[in-house]
Amino acid sequence: DAGVIQSPRHEVTEMGQEVTLRCKPISGHDYLFWYRQTMMRGLELLIYFNNNVPIDDSGMPEDRFSAKMPNASFSTLKIQPSEPRDSAVYFCASSGTDGEKLFFGSGTQLSVL
Amino acid sequence: GESVGLHLPTLSVQEGDNSIINCAYSNSASDYFIWYKQESGKGPQFIIDIRSNMDKRQGQRVTVLLNKTVKHLSLQIAATQPGDSAVYFCNGGSQGNLIFGKGTKLSVKP
Numbered sequence: 001d002a003g004v005i006q007s008p009r010h011e012v013t014e015m016g017q018e019v020t021l022r023c024k025p026i027s028g029h030d031y032l033f034w035y036r037q038t039m040m041r042g043l044e045l046l047i048y049f050n051n052n053v054p055i056d057d058s059g060m061p062e063d064r065f066s067a068k069m070p071n072a073s074f075s076t077l078k079i080q081p082s083e084p085r086d087s088a089v090y091f092c093a094s095s096g097t098d099g100e101k102l103f104f105g106s107g108t109q110l111s112v113l
Numbered sequence: 114g115e116s117v118g119l120h121l122p123t124l125s126v127q128e129g130d131n132s133i134i135n136c137a138y139s140n141s142a143s144d145y146f147i148w149y150k151q152e153s154g155k156g157p158q159f160i161i162d163i164r165s166n167m168d169k170r171q172g173q174r175v176t177v178l179l180n181k182t183v184k185h186l187s188l189q190i191a192a193t194q195p196g197d198s199a200v201y202f203c204n205g206g207s208q209g210n211l212i213f214g215k216g217t218k219l220s221v222k223p
Binding site for chain 2: 004033035041042043044045048091093100101102103104105106107
């Protein structure tokens with residue numbers, strides 16, 4: 001298995017632009033998680049899905065952030081409009097039916113200028 | 114609310130020495146704990162886990178100790194190597210309780 005696949009690896013955009021981050025979880029995993037990592041705040045949970053249904057989005061910073069999971073093999077995290085303070089590394093992770101041990105992707109390094 | 118935190122944000126050890134990274138948790142109902150290692154430029158990776166019915170579990174060069182009385186767990190790395198340099202996270206991983214925080218940075222001096 002190729003593991004959790006995220007794209008792009010790096011994204012540089014200007015303030016106000018829409019940013020879409022993509023994730024393909026490990027096949028057969030029922031849980032998908034989006035995290036954001038910064039030096040100041042560490043690794044923060046933004047949202048997670050179970051069987052494609054959003055379960056907890058309390059970590060999503062504000063309405064500019066949205067996440068979808070249209071099917072079991074794909075999820076997106078969208079920021080519209082982006083702001084410089086959104087600059088961070090965004091990780092996607094998935095886990096099996098026990099919802100415990102997480103497998104992380106390599107992350108997307110987002111820079112908003 | 115539940116939380117999992119770390120006593121020390123940074124730890125510097127000499128190559129060949131043993132490392133001990135500590136972690137405290139607040140929810141006494143937590144029954145499963147995981148340690149992750151994050152190397153520079155990568156996502157966190159699973160190292161070892163332990164369930165609450167155990168107080169010790171050993172892997173290759175790593176040992177996790179769980180003290181439920183004081184709600185504390187530790188990760189011990191034997192004969193620390195340069196490749197062990199990373200950020201380590203403990204996680205009280207029950208469904209929906211996936212808090213990582215900042216982790217502990219381990220630096221290995223040659």
